Amino acid sequence: MKPYLYTKPLLMHRIPLVFLLISFSNFLSAQKIEILTSGTKTSIRGLSVVSDEVIWVSGSSGIVGKSVDGGKNWQWITVKGFEKRDFRDIEAFDKKTAIIMAIDTPAHILKTTDGGKNWKIVFTDRTPGMFLDAMDFYDKNHGIVIGDPIKGHTFIAATTNKGESWIPFANVSRPHCDSGEAYFAASGTNITYFKNKTYKAVSGGLSSHLQDGFNSTPLPIMQGKESTGANSIAAWDRSIFVIVGGDFANDKKATDNCVLSTDGGQTFKTPKTPPSGYRSCVEFITKKQLIACGTSGVDLSDDSGNTWRQISSDGFHVCQKAKSGKAVFLAGGNGKIGILKL
Numbered sequence: 001m002k003p004y005l006y007t008k009p010l011l012m013h014r015i016p017l018v019f020l021l022i023s024f025s026n027f028l029s030a031q032k033i034e035i036l037t038s039g040t041k042t043s044i045r046g047l048s049v050v051s052d053e054v055i056w057v058s059g060s061s062g063i064v065g066k067s068v069d070g071g072k073n074w075q076w077i078t079v080k081g082f083e084k085r086d087f088r089d090i091e092a093f094d095k096k097t098a099i100i101m102a103i104d105t106p107a108h109i110l111k112t113t114d115g116g117k118n119w120k121i122v123f124t125d126r127t128p129g130m131f132l133d134a135m136d137f138y139d140k141n142h143g144i145v146i147g148d149p150i151k152g153h154t155f156i157a158a159t160t161n162k163g164e165s166w167i168p169f170a171n172v173s174r175p176h177c178d179s180g181e182a183y184f185a186a187s188g189t190n191i192t193y194f195k196n197k198t199y200k201a202v203s204g205g206l207s208s209h210l211q212d213g214f215n216s217t218p219l220p221i222m223q224g225k226e227s228t229g230a231n232s233i234a235a236w237d238r239s240i241f242v243i244v245g246g247d248f249a250n251d252k253k254a255t256d257n258c259v260l261s262t263d264g265g266q267t268f269k270t271p272k273t274p275p276s277g278y279r280s281c282v283e284f285i286t287k288k289q290l291i292a293c294g295t296s297g298v299d300l301s302d303d304s305g306n307t308w309r310q311i312s313s314d315g316f317h318v319c320q321k322a323k324s325g326k327a328v329f330l331a332g333g334n335g336k337i338g339i340l341k342l
Helices: 002-030
Strands: 032-037 044-049 055-059 063-067 075-078 087-092 098-102 107-112 120-125 132-137 143-150 153-159 191-193 199-202 209-212 215-218 228-235 241-247 258-261 281-284 290-294 297-301 309-312 318-321 328-331 337-341
Touching: 032 309, 044 098, 044 318, 044 328, 055 098, 055 328, 063 087, 063 098, 087 132, 098 132, 107 132, 132 191, 143 191, 191 228, 199 228, 199 241, 209 228, 241 281, 241 290, 281 318, 290 318
Parallel strands: 044 087, 055 087, 228 281
Antiparallel strands: 032 337, 044 055, 055 063, 063 075, 087 098, 098 107, 107 120, 132 143, 143 153, 191 199, 199 209, 209 215, 228 241, 241 258, 281 290, 290 297, 297 309, 318 328, 328 337
């Protein structure tokens, strides 16, 4: 009788643990990426999620995409006269208004107010070597655009009138960049613009820095080659942010690809468990939960970026949470768009 008497309580104690493990396993398996559409001949790097229903994307071959029903259906637009251009960033405000950025010389910024039927050029720069990388807006009126260095100084311009016009910063107001240092296009996420009109930007290449106006702080992240460095910064506020990057030429290398700061960039720490490879974009879902994506997969963190776990091996270039809502969308090559299912 003794074996039975001792075994029964042991089994009773194990049952809740089994249920707990099953529940936790189901929780992890439920966090996945559902592919909404793919096959359109464009590489998407621009993503702007206005709400859970309204999503805009932009990419190569002059293509812009839009959904107004949460990604169930998509309208694909080829911007006339820009069929061979690459739109690596887009900023949308509603289902009718959006701004796109054509990157290379001549650099153009265009705007639509009729849902993409017509586009107006609102900025042009024909300076040799001009290459726009990213835009960010802190409200509908105020935005900033950043580009690769011209004669050693970062190109920056700003708008205060909903993107209708852009005023370049004077050369003395542009931060200096090292030789071989530039910016990666990650749907505007290598720069974040704050309401007091300050910004933080991250660079990569032979050198990698956090730039805050004239301040330029070296980042403890992979660098030294053209394919390395910081790609994206997600800021919860001016003090708390997470930076990701790595080496896109070796996209499964999971070292020196993420740094965290809780004091505005005065100090950095590396995660206990980093993302599982090169990551081109990172985004806060909540203050504790983040998502990061790259060509080798998608990772989630539930502890403010200290530990990461891979939830998908599907490659994406960009990810973004709805500005007004809870949905998280991702986009990448071959017109692929996905949604995070929690």
